[in-house]
Structures are given as structure tokens and as C-alpha cells.
Amino acid sequence: MRSLKSSYWIAGGVLVAVVLIVLFVPGVAENIEGRLLRWLAGLG
Numbered sequence: 001m002r003s004l005k006s007s008y009w010i011a012g013g014v015l016v017a018v019v020l021i022v023l024f025v026p027g028v029a030e031n032i033e034g035r036l037l038r039w040l041a042g043l044g
Contacts, residue, residue: 022029 022032
């Protein structure tokens, strides 16, 4: 049970870090958006 809770903390920390990087580093959001669109197009 304890390891599950720590993995939630790690996932939350990674999510916060990604959001901060996207907000404060110019050009990253467009890069991620392009990758996401290509990934979704590949699934379709």
C-alpha cells in the first residue's frame, strides 16, 4: 500500500514539472502538441 502512495506522489511531481516546463519554456507546448496530434493520427 505504501509503494502505491509513493508512486502517486512521483506521478504528481512529474505532472507538476511538465506543466511548469510547458508554461515557462517557450516552444515546448507546440512541440508536445505536435507530437500528441501525430500520435492521435497514428491511432486513428
